[in-house]
Amino acid sequence: MPAQHHIEALITMLGPKGATTDPTDIAPHIKEWRGKYFGQTSLMVMPDSTVEAAQVVRYCNEHKIALVPQGGNTGVVGGSLPGLNGRDEVLISTKRMNSNIRVDAADYSVTVDAGCTVAAIQDAAKAANRLFPLSLASEGSCTAGGVVSTNAGGVHVVRYGTTRALTIGIEAILPDGEIYDSLSSLRKNNTGYALDQLFIGAEGTLGLVTKVAFRLFPPELERRTYWLAVDSPSDALELLASARTETADRVSVFEILPHAGLELVLTHIPGTINPLSKPYPWYILMEVATSSPDSGLRTKLEEWVASNMENHLIQDGAEAQSETQAKAFWKLRESMSEAQKHGGGSIKHDIAVPVSHVPAFITEATQTLEAAYPGCRVTPFGHLGDGNLHFNVLQPENANKEEFLAHWDSMNRLVHDIVTSHKGSISAEHGIGTMKKEELARLKNPAALTTMRCIKKALDPNNIMNPGVLFL
């Protein structure tokens, strides 16, 4: 732990509201929410302004005290917990920097403090008749600073992009305590290196994000939700490509689920209903939305469904006839992770390949895994629209759960090798954190890895910003 006089200096600097050593206050901040990672720290600081945050970082840099930034603590890769593996780190939380959400409706932008939750930003945008399209399960807790630092994705990436595409300005504290100010809602700016972009997805290793300007969009005033049955991922891909053109690029959700996954949901999750009368190999949850209602979208979609049933790309399908029915379709998708728990142990992969490679990737990875782990049940699902699958592999029926889960790392390597051969990503959504440092070192383009280290060393020579993540 940092020397007692440093702890005292930081408490004096920030006052009683801005720093705590009380284990009860600290407890919820050092535990990963699923209970997979447990950290430790003797001090949590909670600056309430950019200036205070800068003072903290400057002091810590001068005294070589490591800092771990934390937003809503909703990550799953051990990226925002201090003291993992016995490291000596102070937790810096943005929880008190959450009072400003300024929507500029004419500008289609919103400027927020790093500690504001995604849900609060969504609400503020909605109140101004605008859409903040970032939408993910943790939106009630995760923060602007957190989604920027991890480049969060969610279900609307196919249409609106990841957090990177939504972010148009950043203020951050650099590792030396200087304030990097590029906080503006500018749409065009060619004045040197895109440093904003470097902070996005850096997992807090290059500085502490304190304020963010995000892009907003016209509201989704008409939304059509479909549950479609298809024969194969390859047919699904063809439908996605055609839907993008036919709907004037208004596909905002395009998720794929395998039959076996749906079966688990229908069996184990109360209140779920099969929208179709018989089983099919694969299902798609598609949403198309527009800010311009009653402008012929429904007719277009009806024609699109009809013509694709005629050419046998769609085997069967249902359009949600009400908000309630749309929610019922969504429940099938959202229950996938929960339902799989009833199938026993499950080894997970958060991967992406180019969208057009998804069918080949699924075939190749499934064959490889079924050969290597006989009886395992490959159950990939997720964001086909982004080439991003939750590539989950269930244990064989009646196998021993612990024995199966012991294959976690070796199976990950097998899958990641295939991903890499498709020029894919071994972490599409959740980042590297502590969890995937070895795999990153093994698979990342060596020149890219060297460049990353080089930048980290140049900007943070004392290695004080989240030193335990990304790099081995």
Next chain:
Amino acid sequence: MPAQHHIEALITMLGPKGATTDPTDIAPHIKEWRGKYFGQTSLMVMPDSTVEAAQVVRYCNEHKIALVPQGGNTGVVGGSLPGLNGRDEVLISTKRMNSNIRVDAADYSVTVDAGCTVAAIQDAAKAANRLFPLSLASEGSCTAGGVVSTNAGGVHVVRYGTTRALTIGIEAILPDGEIYDSLSSLRKNNTGYALDQLFIGAEGTLGLVTKVAFRLFPPELERRTYWLAVDSPSDALELLASARTETADRVSVFEILPHAGLELVLTHIPGTINPLSKPYPWYILMEVATSSPDSGLRTKLEEWVASNMENHLIQDGAEAQSETQAKAFWKLRESMSEAQKHGGGSIKHDIAVPVSHVPAFITEATQTLEAAYPGCRVTPFGHLGDGNLHFNVLQPENANKEEFLAHWDSMNRLVHDIVTSHKGSISAEHGIGTMKKEELARLKNPAALTTMRCIKKALDPNNIMNPGVLFL
């Protein structure tokens, strides 16, 4: 110039097609197309592959020989010319790396060699029923590597973003000659720092871009072009915000022109016609496009125009009734620069402010300039949809052109100060190059500037990649 034995070594390495010292071959590559900058070099190298390019860069790094990368040589800020200010630099052209354009229609992506022109990429996309939306005056000559290195914009940014938004993968040669390979059409990837983003807009100072993967979009199969008269930029802004929502975000062009600018066009450019019967203070050229024709867009737009004429945001307007008429509207916009030449000397600014700040910025900058330079004619026009104006200032009628143009730097500083007070950009489209290094040093956030230098030094310690640009 580099020592003769280095020149010979590079010629031996690349063969006669890959290197030249012939002044006639070199001539077109050392002159800026408007004749504003003249460079010099004793050697131009033209590798025809990534491997060859890497060999060149590695050799030059080992021997501390500076390289200036060049694509189509269409830039206007002296960013791609070797030997400016007597510097000793070898020109490295990507002109021979232009054979591969691979469209993946299902993936909505295209992967190209750095030397391919934007027009060639547009054509290849179109042939596959896709849209590559980057569109700018120099598209017949400018290259993939060039538009990435300068983060080119153009007229469709309001809908599709700048080159940054279109770029999804990059291959580049790092300053030490290593090959950075992130060439993939991945939509989601959270595996460390966004190094691709660092190359975009770096003006060749961090490496040589050799291949690029770009995003494609559904084709624009129905396009509606409007010429609208408005009272003020503030009314124009309100119309833009409403058009985005009412058209389901399908506004792909939104350009503003002042009355005085149109007058110059109508007076001096043969074949131009005023689409409206009487003059108004400001005009808008708007285009709305969709990949889903006959889906009610026309009706929606008719209603939108009618209701905005009723509430007096639109004073008068015309919809192009044919492709010919649409071209005539475009000619008015595209002739603005040419027409202004007939008004005498003109001092230019390539600036952007947040979209919602445009009206206040125009008022403030106009008042300041009219006070400082009595009689000057402020004639801003351009991409209101992106907050990016060609903020041109014409000399007073009958003034001496040279005397007026002598105010270039001092007027730039005045305007740039106002831009900066709006958190705007002093180079929205064209980059810094050699031209704006002083202004960048004067106005960029100091922490950002320090960080830029720090990254440059870390990645290019021998300062061999385009050393004359960006930094003083």
